[in-house]
Amino acid sequence: MARQSRISTRLSAAGLERLGAARLADLLIEEGAGNANLKRRLRLELAAQAGPDVLALEIDKRLTALAAARTRVSWRKRGELIEDLTAHRRMIVERLAPETPGEALAVLIRWFDLYPGLSIRVKDAKGELSAAFEAAAPDLFTLAETAGGEALRDLVDALRRRPQDYARWISSAGEAFGPLTARRLLDGLDVSTRKTPAGRNLLRRLADRAGDLDLWLSLVTPEQAGSPDVAADIARR
Template sequence: MVRRATSGKKVLSQANLASLGADRLAELLMETAGPALKRRLRLELAAEVGAADLAFELDKRLTALEVSRTRVSWRKRPELLTELKTLHGMIVARLAGLEPSLALDRLAAWFDLYPGLTRRVQDPKGELALIFDSASSDLAALASRLGPEIAGPILGEALATRLSEWAAWVGRGAEGLSPALARRLLVDLTAGKPQPTGRLALVVRRLADRAGDLDAWILSLSDADRKKPDTAAEIARRLAQDGRAGPAREALEAARASHPQARPAKGKAAGPEPQGETWYAAEIAVLEAEGDSGAADAARWRLFERTLSPEALRTLLAKLADFEDVVALDRAFEIAAAHGDLMRAVAFLMDWPAHREAAALILKRRSELRGSWNDLPAWAERLSARHPQAALLLVRARALALRRLGAGFSEEVEQLISEAEVLAVGLAESDIPSHQDFLSELRSPR
């Protein structure tokens, strides 16, 4: 038998194909290219000639897709999705490099294909919508590159006449817009016009965030929304950060008055002020804007007592001199140890990190452990070297929780049993139940 020779040169790769030479490759492409590949090749050839030729070829295909009424079967859908991606890529990667203004016009026309396509393409997995949604960032980048004078009228006209779809695309891409373009669009959408509602309000809000226009952001909120406690508190926070202490205080008091607890039932006293995180963040910002840093720090402690927010604690510690921050940190650990939610407290201590305090808390309040908390295995691993008893309690709690949830003696439960057995070594002088007692509890019917 003749031994067949093997060679890397036969592997289908870019390098090996290049070795065939341009003429041979061109010949093969002409022989074998199907309609989709031929369209792509025409676009590539047009791009080599210049921006006008590429724009012309793109226009022909975009128009063909726009006027078509043929329903696309599930077999043809992948081909259509591939072509949409190809057209998008030729616009933003090739035409935009040659002539950005021509590219933006074609990109707008590409986005305008979507409504017609939805009527003739079944899209059960949302693949079609995802292609257009994911292109929002490219729209924002190209429009910002051209600036408000060129891009403003194009996007403004699309929002004014085709709001249903364009509000979502501009809203998603708003973070990538230049502030100047965002401001231009805001003027087009709001100047001399009624208060925005619905989709328009949402896009105005996103644009206002990008433009740094707080008044436009507030204008985008309905009267009913402004009266909601959390929204009113957010308005107060933003006003305070903008240096408008007076209006911020008014908004904060409005948030307090609008909270359900502030409106007592008949014959009962009013409840405490709203104490959500949004409320406290607003209160802190308002007090800082008013120059009352002492009261702001007191509010930060109240926020920490409720939420165990590491950010609030770090802000407090950063303001303190040496040794004072140690006292404050001890106070924070005491607050965590007394917190009503053990798992949140342990999470704070583990992430700070304060492993010794976390281990002590686990041992002290072991009956409150919730084994369904997904961080337990990672915490046990971090505590196992220096605090094996606390790690053991976490491992056991996880195993018991999985059993109660119907996991049986799965691979994960068996692994937890093995870990628990290792960690249980040396428990003779401990008040923690033995490994055998743990196994009995694990195997007992529920």
């Protein structure tokens, strides 16, 4: 009877360490040749080792490529795309933000800027793409909480460009989005934001976060005030 080895073949960090760096590198190169997401992730990790400037550049290259693409994404490829987006978001939040939070916020805003184009290109009957961006909202507003003036202006500009999307993401931010940041964003927006329904809705969401009841009430139209849901909301306030 063959003698059983005491070395476990169960996958674990400790077990893989026994393979050695050279063998692991060979396996990753081999697997990456047929897995575009893995190859991009490895590039991101190498860029992170080189420093935040290199990492920001590597992320920006991918965001630029995604923004420029026009090919339709089928439901079969949707999961791979969302995995790619999530990997880049995590690198922004987990690796870039601790080093350069202002730059990380600017890069994450560019990540969110992908949504309009992707929503047109991606077959997303289940709403998985929308959910991926909504899940990222707490990260965005967490970074905004500590952002300096210049970085926050980038976010103000983004809100001004796409009020409808950002109104939804504000609702998804949860406790990550506090009243002080909401007030800073409100102060950065001018009166032109009131000129469209989407802009007024955005301002109302911000006013709600900032605890500004007077502003919130001023943004409710007579038609909205007649709605049972809005009337109940007004009564609660």
